[in-house]
Amino acid sequence: MSWTLDCSSPEGFALRREDLRQWLRLSLGPRGESFFVAINEGVSNAFKHGTLPGEPPWVALTLTEEGPGVVATIQDRGPGLPPGALQRDFPDLDSEGGRGLPLMVMLADEVSYDAATRTLRLVARRPSLSPAGDDMS
16 A cells, blocks of 8 residues: 655645545554654655755655555655765754754654655554563463
């Protein structure tokens, strides 16, 4: 099962946010809400930083159920992420901005970036069905 959205404006994305949230809840259960926040940050960053001067904005979001979780890819037409951007520490809470990428790294199980396609990839695994520490042996 997958979910795809091509947007030319933040307002277009805003109209589908609740659909996205519901899809993630159905796919990931309670884990869906934190993954929604990570995806929302990624899409917001793509609209804010992923458009070259003089070009119309465009962001593509694709969600796919893969194995034990959900993969979200966010693609834009911007200049791309600088090297090491995903390894930054969380900024001072008093600073303005700069929290999007660290928040994505904190909320997703995996985060990677393909500079050739300008695609951010976020992965969330479904919670384990067995209680922690439950040893069947």
